Amino acid sequence: MSSVKTDIPSAILTGHGRIAGVIGWPVEHSRSPLLHNYWLRRYGIDGAYVPLPVQPGQFELAVRGLQAAGFKGANVTIPHKEAAYALVDELDHSAKRAGAVNTLIFEKNGRIRGVSTDGSGFVASMKAAGHAPQGKALLLGAGGAARSVAAALQDAGLHVAVTNRTEARSEALAQALPGLERVAWDEWESRLGAYDLLVNTTSLGMEGGPDPLFCPSLAQASSSLIVADIVYVPLLTPLLAQAQKQGLKTAGGLGMLLHQARLGFREWFGQDPQVDEQLEAFVRQSL
Template sequence: MTHVFGVIGNPISHSLSPLMHEAAYKKLELDARYVPFQVEEKNLETAVKGMKGLGIKGLNVTIPHKEAVIEFLDELDPSAAALGAVNTIFYDEKQNKLIGYNTDGEGFYRSLRPELRKPLEDSLILMIGAGGAARGVAITLAGKGAKQLTIANRTKSKAEELAADCGASARAMTLNEAQAKLTEFDIIINSTSIGMTPNIGQMPMSLETLSRDTLVCDLIYSPMKTRFLAEAEKKHVRTLNGMGMFVQQGAIAFEHWTGLDAPVEIMEEAILSRLKEV
């Protein structure tokens, strides 16, 4: 019997998730398919609840359904409950339950961990932006014990809200305040969409005073090297794009659904091959 997995969103034609999941199934010789489903908001409940009737084992969830999908699930993993958003659904047939997870923050942490030169518990982190992408990563890093997490946003009140949810180790700043303290941070993370098409020439802040020991990260993976990362490289510092986060969050979903270790390198190769074609 062929197992069916997929991703729901609107629009969905741009999704690269089918590429990496299908590559994983092929590598492990699994009888499975991964299908992109374009689902309008008015049909979201029907689509999600249809998982049980159709025997769909798992779905990824992308824009604009990550929050709205919650009310149609039977249970939330603590990660999804804390973030108020779901990007992975697992159909537990034994319990006849649809369980929601959020793998974004853990996916970023898995990609970050090999790049750390000192423990997270000793690291000062700057998060640029306070939107949905920032939330998953910030709450995860705070939960992993980051020494201090500074959230900088154009609207400081939004940064303050997210910092409050992250706990005592987090604080909020304006972008200008963070800019003035740039040399203090061990890790800088851009969680905004600044740098994506059509704004590929823009940066969320200047890196003029960047410290040589800083790791500069961008959650964007297309383009693979944003101007933000390119400017960081000119300062001879290490960089990390969003490719690892994208692949690792997919790998975690794969593991929830199949109970198998994900072939991460194969999944990454599939995405890299497509991006090189663009």
């Protein structure tokens, strides 16, 4: 059992408080309220972060209402990320590269700035774990998370390859991110020795996901391969368990979850929060 203390002081909230939230449908599964409200209490900030269930088709109406109500911004999750991308007045570099927006920042002039923090959160989590990405990376999956992570890795100077069961999706991703290598799904296990980093960006291996027992062969991996998984329920996926059994370095999805939240918190609440053992232990308790 961890000896790290997870106690935090009581919340502070007045009529002057800063408010933000997470928009999704459904949204009750999101760990973001837990995470942000922990930080708010830890730093003694007058504010709150709330879950905002918004049905498809009501996204713009909801966002305009949040602006009018004085919210500072919001995170965006499924199924509203495309709507968020189309709605914002300004896309930063990360959002343009990722083709998605997961963070809305309401500016004082009434404009909305859109940011994608998933890719940068992944890279930051890897660095924090002592696994700074370098060399060649192979990504499993070609969805929105894959694009965010691939773009961030490319920006960090890595050669990035992608493999996906549906070739049309990996082809579309390669067109969106020039320089991306494509690998056939039935070939990537045999070619694994050529890569320094393997990242599962799919929901394969997730509890309740399409294939919770997803555990491909890592027999061809070099001894220096780092295996990462963006899934954090369970914390130790079958893929990570197999990698550890082979003596490979691993990184779970919890770190990405924590690090991707920092930018939004800093913009909304004026404090650059820290990701440390105390925070990780607190969030782990909910998983």
